[in-house]
Amino acid sequence: MRRGALLFLLALAAKPAAAAELTPVVRGHTIGVHCAGIAWPATLTKDLMSGLTNTLVIHVALWSDSRRLDQKTAVITIKYDLWEETFALTITVDKAATLTRSAETQPEIEAFLANLELPELFAATEIPKDKPATLRVEMLLNPIERERLEAIKKWVLENNTSIPADTSGFSDKRVGTSGSNAVFNKIFEQYAGGAEAAAWRASLSSKPFRTPPVAQQ
Amino acid sequence: MMTFASKCHSFTRPPWAVRACVCQARVDQRSIRAGVCTVAAMLLFAMTALSTFCHAASPEHSSLVVEDVRCKGNALTRCTFIRGFLHLSPGDALSEEEIQNAQLRLSSLPDFASVQIYLSKGSAKGRVVVVIEVVEADRIENQILAGTSSRLSSLYQTVEGRVAERDIFGSQGTVNLDVEGIAPIDGPTHHGVYTRLQFASPTLFDSNKYFLISGATYQNTMIAYPYGAYDNTDQFDIDLSVGRRIFDYSYVTMGYLERLVSQSISQSRGTSGLFSTNSNPNNNKGWAIGYGWNSEDDPYFPTHGSRLSSSFGASWASVRFRKTWSLDPDSTVSMQLGGTPGTQYRASLDENQDFSIGYQHRIGPSDHFGGINRGRWYVEPGVSYYGDIAYGKQLWEWGLKVGVRFDTKLFGVVDLYAIGSTTEHGK
Numbered sequence: 001m002r003r004g005a006l007l008f009l010l011a012l013a014a015k016p017a018a019a020a021e022l023t024p025v026v027r028g029h030t031i032g033v034h035c036a037g038i039a040w041p042a043t044l045t046k047d048l049m050s051g052l053t054n055t056l057v058i059h060v061a062l063w064s065d066s067r068r069l070d071q072k073t074a075v076i077t078i079k080y081d082l083w084e085e086t087f088a089l090t091i092t093v094d095k096a097a098t099l100t101r102s103a104e105t106q107p108e109i110e111a112f113l114a115n116l117e118l119p120e121l122f123a124a125t126e127i128p129k130d131k132p133a134t135l136r137v138e139m140l141l142n143p144i145e146r147e148r149l150e151a152i153k154k155w156v157l158e159n160n161t162s163i164p165a166d167t168s169g170f171s172d173k174r175v176g177t178s179g180s181n182a183v184f185n186k187i188f189e190q191y192a193g194g195a196e197a198a199a200w201r202a203s204l205s206s207k208p209f210r211t212p213p214v215a216q217q
Numbered sequence: 218m219m220t221f222a223s224k225c226h227s228f229t230r231p232p233w234a235v236r237a238c239v240c241q242a243r244v245d246q247r248s249i250r251a252g253v254c255t256v257a258a259m260l261l262f263a264m265t266a267l268s269t270f271c272h273a274a275s276p277e278h279s280s281l282v283v284e285d286v287r288c289k290g291n292a293l294t295r296c297t298f299i300r301g302f303l304h305l306s307p308g309d310a311l312s313e314e315e316i317q318n319a320q321l322r323l324s325s326l327p328d329f330a331s332v333q334i335y336l337s338k339g340s341a342k343g344r345v346v347v348v349i350e351v352v353e354a355d356r357i358e359n360q361i362l363a364g365t366s367s368r369l370s371s372l373y374q375t376v377e378g379r380v381a382e383r384d385i386f387g388s389q390g391t392v393n394l395d396v397e398g399i400a401p402i403d404g405p406t407h408h409g410v411y412t413r414l415q416f417a418s419p420t421l422f423d424s425n426k427y428f429l430i431s432g433a434t435y436q437n438t439m440i441a442y443p444y445g446a447y448d449n450t451d452q453f454d455i456d457l458s459v460g461r462r463i464f465d466y467s468y469v470t471m472g473y474l475e476r477l478v479s480q481s482i483s484q485s486r487g488t489s490g491l492f493s494t495n496s497n498p499n500n501n502k503g504w505a506i507g508y509g510w511n512s513e514d515d516p517y518f519p520t521h522g523s524r525l526s527s528s529f530g531a532s533w534a535s536v537r538f539r540k541t542w543s544l545d546p547d548s549t550v551s552m553q554l555g556g557t558p559g560t561q562y563r564a565s566l567d568e569n570q571d572f573s574i575g576y577q578h579r580i581g582p583s584d585h586f587g588g589i590n591r592g593r594w595y596v597e598p599g600v601s602y603y604g605d606i607a608y609g610k611q612l613w614e615w616g617l618k619v620g621v622r623f624d625t626k627l628f629g630v631v632d633l634y635a636i637g638s639t640t641e642h643g644k
Contacts, residue, residue: 050336052335082336082337144321152318152321
């Protein structure tokens with residue numbers, strides 16, 4: 001039995017699950033997040049069944065009064081066993097393992113991702129009394145470390161065979177080969193912007209909420 | 218406390234090896250005694266020995282072994298070419314890190330619209346086939362441009378089309394055909410045709426450092442200016458340039474041009490007000506050198522970076538530069554000098570002003586016109602200088618260009634613009 005029942009402080013609007021929604025989850029004296037309706041990349045199902053490790057990094061920040069009170073990073077790894085045809089799922093929060101499950105079926109994994117919940121991330125007491133708070137989440141699927149991007153960038157520069165820009169020696173009209181594909185450009189755009197790089201990322205914010213003085217069932 | 222821990226799993230080791238092993242050894246320094254040391258040392262040795270047979274359970278290495286590497290979706294690209302970007306061979310331990318690296322390497326190529334790598338079962342448990350699935354990019358690329366211009370008292374229409382095919386004849390070379398027509402609508406005449414057929418090889422002598430560009434160009438234009446000045450050109454030339462990439466984004470070129478047909482007549486009043494005619498420009502052949510760079514992130518829709526193209530011959534010099542800054546995810550601002558420098562793939566089709574500041578705003582994907590992948594609208598106020606056109610008067614042109622550019626599914630890149638200007642005659 002859970003100690004406290006799930007309490008959504010903001011009523012879930014009766015909207016279709018088309019738009020992603022982030023709602024706070026209060027359990028006991030803790031605050032977590034619940035994400036629903038996330039527009040996962042179209043390739044997600046294939047990625048999950050790839051037999052390779054899929055890593056979802058979720059940065060969750062608690063804000064109040066334009067000030068970040070706390071931040072936690074959850075890492076969810078999902079790996080498909082080609083022979084057992086089941087998934088292994090692990091969740092760590094700030095590098096501490098919080099959940100390890102194996103032999104998950106595909107519908108179970110899909111249901112987990114459709115209603116992604118990370119409970120008990122922050123203490124409710126972190127929020128100043130009588131002040132509203134918001135939760136902000138940033139998700140990255142299979143992020144790429146900067147060191148690796150540095151190495152790949154170097155490789156691309158060394159092996160680049162695209163024709164340089166218009167050489168215009170005799171004519172204004174020159175042609176070369178086209179640039180790289182959109183996903184690659186997107187990754188390096190993030191990298192150049194100093195952000196963590198990933199082919200897919202999403203950001204969500206909750207509506208402002210207040211914690212009740214006593215958590216209810 | 219000092220802890221040694223290792224976990225290893227193997228499915229494909231020799232029979233005498235452990236099929237699935239978990240080896241752990243702990244040495245508590247507080248309880249070090251001679252016997253314990255010996256046991257610990259033996260455990261450590263055993264663990265080290267086992268770890269040579271079992272792969273450490275780090276994310277980079279798994280117990281899976283590569284049985285084969287296969288390609289999928291490659292209709293025109295050889296699998297050996299694709300496999301060359303994955304540094305894993307049959308018999309190697311699977312490295313997820315290397316797979317991610319290979320995916321990035323392959324994604325950097327213009328050959329593929331998307332790259333996905335996944336595993337499938339091999340002939341036995343623990344043996345996997347690495348499948349590289351690609352969606353090949355369209356090798357034929359089109360660009361259409363249509364613009365209406367009201368400049369220097371002339372009103373005229375420009376229509377231009379370009380078709381280019383990459384990896385022609387199985388090489389990495391690109392063939393490009395560009396045809397442009399200018400039709401007068403009103404005022405001093407402004408008409409002509411321009412066409413260029415070009416071959417570009419990105420790897421000369423099998424070297425990634427050198428490239429080659431050769432082409433044939435035909436131009437027949439008649440452009441009239443205020444005060445009775447005009448420029449009438451009828452030329453057909455062939456050219457060949459060899460370039461070398463230097464540093465990260467730069468290159469140098471050297472080339473030779475031969476004009477097989479060269480009839481060019483320019484007439485202007487000059488400072489005295491009397492007409493002078495120049496029908497022998499003395500540039501029928503010659504060498505040229507060039508220097509440039511391209512650090513823009515996208516040839517058609519740049520959001521940051523810069524491009525420079527410059528060339529210098531015996532009787533001409535050309536410098537073009539553009540820099541783009543991102544204001545926010547939806548808008549950019551750019552500064553351009555000397556006209557739009559050529560891009561990595563397309564010819565420089567833009568109609569330009571000598572100096573302009575541009576603002577571009579993103580237009581999102583839509584289903585209009587058979588599908589728009591991306592687009593932007595833009596405004597470019599600018600200025601051009603035409604020098605001493607007559608009676609010693611310096612002619613300046615202040616212009617405004619507005620337009621839209623779309624990357625469409627049906628027609629390729631489509632550019633529609635209008636440009637208008639007003640002139641100022643200085644003393």
